[in-house]
């Protein structure tokens with residue numbers, strides 16, 4: 001895994017002269033499990049907004065890991081109770097951030113831009129070192145991302161991070177890529193291979209019960225066999241002490257005002273320390289990947305010999 005540094009990215013020039021071949025090359029590097037790194041913030045973020053973010057705090061309940069912004073609903077969650085004015089300002093700021101970073105990403109990665117689904121953005125004001133989180137929520141343990149409440153159905157999790165801390169770097173550790181992990185670990189006793197969904201009396205009955213539960217308002221999530229496996233892999237890695245200590249590691253210090261882009265369902269990662277980061281997530285559909293054969297979904301499907309995205 002490598003860090004690919006992009007110096008002096010000229011957004012205006014790139015927007016007026018789109019270079020598809022360069023965009024494809026960036027996508028290829030990301031899908032191989034490399035990180036695209038920008039030493040300076042490559043999209044618009046005013047000093048005034050950055051200073052305001054540094055004054056913000058998060059609700060201390062432990063329920064919300066970050067302050068999240070949902071672009072499609074224009075809604076903020078996880079915020080400490082503040083005045084209506086302040087809450088409105090933060091919402092407007094996150095709305096602007098989300099739009100600017102999306103415009104930047106669309107110019108950088110044209111092969112994905114027409115089809116991706118804009119997911120949540122987040123602001124992470126808490127110091128990561130020593131955060132008192134439940135084991136499965138801890139950021140300092142190596143893992144690949146899988147969303148428990150928002151399964152992707154085979155779509156890929158692409159994330160953009162920006163360190164807005166005035167002086168301190170954000171420290172990451174990375175390890176192997178997901179395709180390598182799946183080849184080695186899937187099918188072992190602690191991590192059984194997923195079973196493709198098949199129509200049977202039992203599966204139809206379960207489907208009917210789950211659908212009735214959802215209609216009644218129960219928080220039951222529909223997951224494909226792929227999504228269920230990725231969530232198990234996320235838990236397996238965090239719970240596996242031997243893996244955490246013995247796997248190969250690379251440490252990265254992302255300096256203040258730098259930005260990095262990574263498929264977090266591909267690159268095993270952990271955050272050791274750092275405070276004040278912005279992040280936007282995109283779900284990239286499988287159909288627009290430039291190296292689909294390397295995706296976790298295809299690697300798993302090759303091992304199982306069947307489609308894993310069909311759902312009950």
Ligand SMILES: [Fe+2]
Nearest residue numbers: 144145264269
């Ligand atoms: Fe993560």
